[in-house]
Amino acid sequence: MADIKVPGPDGQFSAYVAEPKATPAPGLLVIQEIFGVNQVMRDLCDQFAARGYVAICPDLFWRLEPDVQITDKTDAEWQKAFDLMGRFDVDQGVEDLKTTLHHLRGMESCSALAGSVGYCLGGKLAYLMATRSDADCNVAYYGVGIDQLVGEASNINRPLLMHMATEDRFVPKDAQQTMLDNLQDHPFVTIYVYEGNDHAFAREGGEHYDPQAAELANKRTLDFLRQHLT
Template sequence: MGEMIDLTATDGHKFAAYKAVPAGAPKGGVVIVQEIFGVNSHIREVCDGYAKDGFIAIAPALFDRIEPEITLGYQPDDVQQGLKYRMQVSDEDALKDIDAAAKAISDAGEITVIGYCWGGSLAYLSACRLTSINKAVGYYGGQVAQHIAEAPKVPVLLHFGDTDASIPMTAVEEVKAKRPDIPVYVYEAGHGFNCDQRGSYDAASAKLALERTLEFIG
């Protein structure tokens, strides 16, 4: 449904992005921010899903700052490799690529950053630091609590799982306490519950989270 396009960040870095467009006039635009597994088949499917729901969707390949076309699956070896890649891309550089992606679809209307896992944390930082977006949605972002003292400049929505082994509920409660203005939803699910390629996939939670996200972004 979509296609790979080329973008350039403000520092001159050239990178790829997957872009999917709706059949009719767009309701807005969404920047889909990857997990630690690259712009793989799941992230492309997420983009396609938002395009079917009426949004222009674009997913910047954040790992292109290491090398092009890094895509991983969800096996233990993939997780370890993804973690290594993630540590090689700074938040600042990732935000430059997210910013470029947002600007590339700015004519779609309101732009929302929607991120998963690592991307969930970057979605929160996007809300705090980027002027090119209007809203942000984070799914199970492990570093959100770490950055919660930084105030978002645009509306934010957050999704977490109550059995997420990598994000303790104490961190979620900290987010709620320090940012009571941010809607925080907690599901009976684990990390990665939105991804139907993972063993932790929870269809009911993914469906409800998507419904809430679509309502939030309008």
Template sequence: MTHEQFVTLTATDGHTFRAYTSAPDGAEPVDAIVLLHEIFGINKYMRTMAREFAEAGYLAIVPDLFARQEKDVELAYTGADFDHAIELRDNLDFALVLEDIAAAIGWTHAGERSTGRTGALGYCLGGGLAFMAARELDLDCAVSYYGVGVQDRIGLAEHIDIPVLFHFAEHDHYCPEPARELIRQAFRGRRNTEMYLYPGMGHAFATYERDSFDSLATKLAWERTMAFLDAYLASRSTVIR
């Protein structure tokens, strides 16, 4: 059983915004995951993923990263909603978005249910933000599902010293093979970095209800993600660093 609610977060500049949270049953402290949404806001998919992580034993929080432009965004994947999602993405102030992600991380650190260990995991836009957050914010690990824009900020890689997991789709036009090779080269030799390529898959293969969704690839990516989180969040870790 899990427990869901919306909470209000406050960034360091006073900006207030909502976040969706899901917690596992019980009272013991657990590791936390900050889930970073696609360009569609805190929609049904992101709420579902928060519950899935809570069912797996994590405290999950999904901050509203569009709230500085428009509050309570929840968009579908086609038509006018898709066009609006692109507009919101293109008008993001990434420095301020990182401030908002930091507020979500701070919420996990302050909560009674948290061990104080927090990872970030993002999809699409959120996958790129997870990469940025791995460099800029107080995290213990990061997971990027088909992250957008990683190759454009590859210089951050040399300053990232936490474990990072990348899931790549073979036919992802946002991150084609030359971009993936650039990322591989930037992280080559890092023992705490994992990269997986999903042959035949397109962008957003793990997003339910999208045309690109593939259940087998999603299951495999989930299993790899769980193994990575088990290894690198301290309260579950058996890895000697």
């Protein structure tokens, strides 16, 4: 487990990397929430590494404030997170993710296959990795704003798994319906709906953490990754 620098066309940015004991192994791009590459994201990388993946989580806020690591525990941190998200350039973020994916595939510890998994803001970006990159598969947990991007769905030609919470305070019911209407019949898209759950139900220690729903979603994710990255 280490922090590294990823070279990109606009400059280098940091990323956290966790590697499994046995390599080469499939690669997994872990995409941050609005709180930066914090302990939650680092723990997720460690957990995926323990499952046999080379996991890398790049700092996507580096142009705004490098190396942000905040939590969801105080109002001040929430306000900072919302400010960063409001100023974040999604298109640049996708390009940084594509750069990181290329870097990941070039690592000696990584085999030929590599996918992505993202949470919250990262869920939206995982969807965009499905529409704009050659990642081998992608997983989106409660992605925000995907309803405004369903027009890109025709570009999806690799498996995409989506986890949607019916009571997501950041994804209104009409937005959820737009996503279902436009994506659930797509041949490469699988959507699981979690009744009664709120946003970030899989964030361990979070306000809306639901152990049962999280366990189910995480099992589905691991089964999906095992199917498409081995």
